[in-house]
Amino acid sequence: MLKPIGFVGVGFMGKPMARNLMRAGYPLVVHDKNRGPVQELVAEGAKEAFSPKEVAQPLETIFTSLPDDKIVEEVVLGKNGIIEGIKSGAVLVETSTISPTTARKIAEKLVPKGVEMLDAPLSGGVVGAEKATLSIMVGGKAEIFERVLPILQKLGKNITHIGDHGTGQIAKAANQIIVALSIDAVAEALIFAKKAGADPAKVRKALLGGFAQSRVLEEHGQRMLDRNFEPGGKMRFHQKDVGIVLSIARELGIYLPGTSMMMDLWNAMTAQGMLDWDHSALVKVLEQMSNTEVRPG
Numbered sequence: 001m002l003k004p005i006g007f008v009g010v011g012f013m014g015k016p017m018a019r020n021l022m023r024a025g026y027p028l029v030v031h032d033k034n035r036g037p038v039q040e041l042v043a044e045g046a047k048e049a050f051s052p053k054e055v056a057q058p059l060e061t062i063f064t065s066l067p068d069d070k071i072v073e074e075v076v077l078g079k080n081g082i083i084e085g086i087k088s089g090a091v092l093v094e095t096s097t098i099s100p101t102t103a104r105k106i107a108e109k110l111v112p113k114g115v116e117m118l119d120a121p122l123s124g125g126v127v128g129a130e131k132a133t134l135s136i137m138v139g140g141k142a143e144i145f146e147r148v149l150p151i152l153q154k155l156g157k158n159i160t161h162i163g164d165h166g167t168g169q170i171a172k173a174a175n176q177i178i179v180a181l182s183i184d185a186v187a188e189a190l191i192f193a194k195k196a197g198a199d200p201a202k203v204r205k206a207l208l209g210g211f212a213q214s215r216v217l218e219e220h221g222q223r224m225l226d227r228n229f230e231p232g233g234k235m236r237f238h239q240k241d242v243g244i245v246l247s248i249a250r251e252l253g254i255y256l257p258g259t260s261m262m263m264d265l266w267n268a269m270t271a272q273g274m275l276d277w278d279h280s281a282l283v284k285v286l287e288q289m290s291n292t293e294v295r296p297g
Helices: 014-023 035-043 052-056 069-077 100-113 125-131 142-152 167-195 200-207 215-226 235-252 257-271 279-290
Strands: 005-008 028-031 061-064 091-094 116-119 134-139 156-163
Touching (some): 014 035, 014 125, 028 035, 061 069, 069 091, 069 100, 091 100, 091 142, 100 167, 116 142, 116 167, 125 134, 134 142, 142 156, 156 167, 167 200, 167 215, 167 257, 167 279, 200 215, 215 279, 235 279, 257 279
Parallel strands (some): 061 091, 134 156
Antiparallel strands (some): 116 134
16 A cells, blocks of 8 residues: 655645545645645545644655745744654655745755655646646755655656755746746737737647747647636746746846846736736736737637
């Protein structure tokens, strides 16, 4: 029988990941402040814990999937947090997107407890979480990565050990730069096509057969044409991630003009009340600036 796993944070991304672990045969102990998704998972066979500490006490592997640095630190290091319950020899797999600095801080705080940590942020959105096709970027000791890899393989397809603590988060930050700028490029291209007199749907179809082909053009381009902005990846999280990128860039003296522009566009989306829309809704802000809409035809 497979050893049980703890999972703290079973929301937007965590719930489908937890389901995939249960489907793979892992007994699961789950916790979230929002008891709705917890109760769903309990109905499917999970066991509920009522604090992060309680999740961690009996287990060797604990996953977290949480919104931001502050909440991660509270859940792991705070009162009734994982650090109060986790036993020596256990591994914390932190899948949230947070600052590399925060990831390293938490890893260091766990050392006196005899606990290892992997920072293992994800790319692929809710669809990737549901289909277990996530890209997982992992920082931490190589031998701990190998130990946890069979579990990660139940959640994703492209699983890469990047390096020491924090490097998983660096890889995720780089991912978010590319995704943000790609969404902008697709939105601008479709707006350009529409305003210049071509059917943006047909332009997209043509571009998918050439060097401009990308998953963003394929998936988010279709979202823009369909006006489907139900979140696969919420804008508020991408904005937070770009903020992490720019913070690191300031510390290291890196010039990232395109990424800085993206933060301005995310801020404009915030002003329009789009924080909980899909990040492909960026097209709506650009449409307003150009007085056009990229509907087909």
